[in-house]
Amino acid sequence: AQKITQTQPGMFVQEKEAVTLDCTYDTSDQSYGLFWYKQPSSGEMIFLIYQGSYDEQNATEGRYSLNFQKARKSANLVISASQLGDSAMYFCAMRINQAGTALIFGKGTTLSVSS
Amino acid sequence: DTAVSQTPKYLVTQMGNDKSIKCEQNLGHDTMYWYKQDSKKFLKIMFSYNNKELIINETVPNRFSPKSPDKAHLNLHINSLELGDSAVYFCASSSLPRLAGGLSEQFFGPGTRLTVL
Numbered sequence: 115a116q117k118i119t120q121t122q123p124g125m126f127v128q129e130k131e132a133v134t135l136d137c138t139y140d141t142s143d144q145s146y147g148l149f150w151y152k153q154p155s156s157g158e159m160i161f162l163i164y165q166g167s168y169d170e171q172n173a174t175e176g177r178y179s180l181n182f183q184k185a186r187k188s189a190n191l192v193i194s195a196s197q198l199g200d201s202a203m204y205f206c207a208m209r210i211n212q213a214g215t216a217l218i219f220g221k222g223t224t225l226s227v228s229s
Numbered sequence: 230d231t232a233v234s235q236t237p238k239y240l241v242t243q244m245g246n247d248k249s250i251k252c253e254q255n256l257g258h259d260t261m262y263w264y265k266q267d268s269k270k271f272l273k274i275m276f277s278y279n280n281k282e283l284i285i286n287e288t289v290p291n292r293f294s295p296k297s298p299d300k301a302h303l304n305l306h307i308n309s310l311e312l313g314d315s316a317v318y319f320c321a322s323s324s325l326p327r328l329a330g331g332l333s334e335q336f337f338g339p340g341t342r343l344t345v346l
């Protein structure tokens with residue numbers, strides 16, 4: 115069964131520090147994609163970063179990087195130099211089938227950044 | 230130039246009523262989705278349409294009926310609303326990945342907060 119697990123309900127970090135949000139996944143498919151989305155308190159879903167199962171290098175997008183460990187089935191999000199505006203809920207998601215390309219989501223991690 | 234738009238943003242209604250949520254995307258995508266986010270913030274796929282054809286229909290009560298008049302629109306009709314239908318409903322769209330395992334970013338609409346009284 116396809117599944118995404120985020121074990122950290124909440125994380126706290128100080129401004130300018132780095133933080134890692136954990137995500138593990140379960141799938142028997144060889145071809146899949148892993149996503150991270152940010153949901154601030156205003157409610158919109160903001161795409162952050164993507165890692166394909168065939169990508170050999172870890173994805174990076176500005177201050178975001180994805181620590182992809184395929185053998186461990188983990189896809190942790192690393193945010194460097196945290197900012198107050200990073201305070202939000204973060205969701206890890208996996209694309210579940212090629213035809214529909216719908217996403218299954220983890221339960222999310224709430225990140226709080228303090229000054 | 231909103232990419233994925235939903236109307237209304239807020240919807241408050243009584244139990245038993247029928248309501249619709251509209252979704253439009255101007256990205257030229259061929260796949261559209263409806264997701265439900267419950268009170269615990271858990272997001273779950275409800276439906277997926279590709280080129281106006283239903284691809285995914287998760288275990289959703291048949292009171293929920295998606296309708297796709299064209300590739301750019303995917304509306305959600307809900308009959309006989311129940312208290313448990315209260316949630317935020319997100320519409321999203323994407324293109325199919327060009328390569329297996331390739332990126333097909335899903336663009337989400339702003340969400341519709343449905344409250345059933």
